[in-house]
Amino acid sequence: MTPTLMLVIYMAILTWLALLVASLIRVKGWTPSGTLLALGNRENLPAPTPIAGRAERAARNTLENFVLFAAIALVAHAAGATSPKVATGAQIFFWARVLYLPVYCAGITYLRTAIWVVSVVGLAMMVLGLL
Template sequence: MTPLLNLVIYMTLLTFAAIMLGAVLRNREWTPEGMKAGLSNRDNLPEPTPLGGRAERAAANTREGFLLFVPLALVAHAAGAGEEVLLGAQIFFWARIVYLPVYLVGITYVRSLIWGVGVFGLALMLLALL
């Protein structure tokens, strides 16, 4: 498997982890009430804690990034694109790794800067394909 396809797998795992963490923290699933909410249809969820809300938003942002990353990576792989795409993918992936805990902790300006670094990685990928 190529390094680019490895990054697709790693991004898939990171996205899944972000989704699960968002649900667990949002619903406080370590409590009996939270476990009940997590196993329910989620029609009447209580308001999330600040941490739970950040975790849920970070998971949504990770899903959005995943939707942009995967098509670029797969097209690049199919086209046999070079090192520029791989560099962009690596920048994007590592920015996402740093982004999640920074968002959870609530460091606002740094979080936005890290998000921008990830977008820069996506832009490198796109420019290498055009």
């Protein structure tokens, strides 16, 4: 398996964890009442706390960006693209997303945006490696 495909797997795990953590923060899944909410149909959820809202938005953004990353990485693999730009771009994207989640949850706005831009640069490098 190529390093880029391994990053697709790692990114899938990171995305799933982000969605899971955001969900647990929203319902306070570590409490008995939160566990009941988490196991239920999620009807009548309480309003999200500021950190729960940020965690949900960060997870949603991660999911949206994972779709783009996976599509580009899988096309690169199918096309047999061996450009170092593809692998380097994938690494940049992945590590930027690892940083993005805690920075977004912490509410550090400008740094969050800068990290997001770095992840987009990683995607752009991957695409340029395909052309």
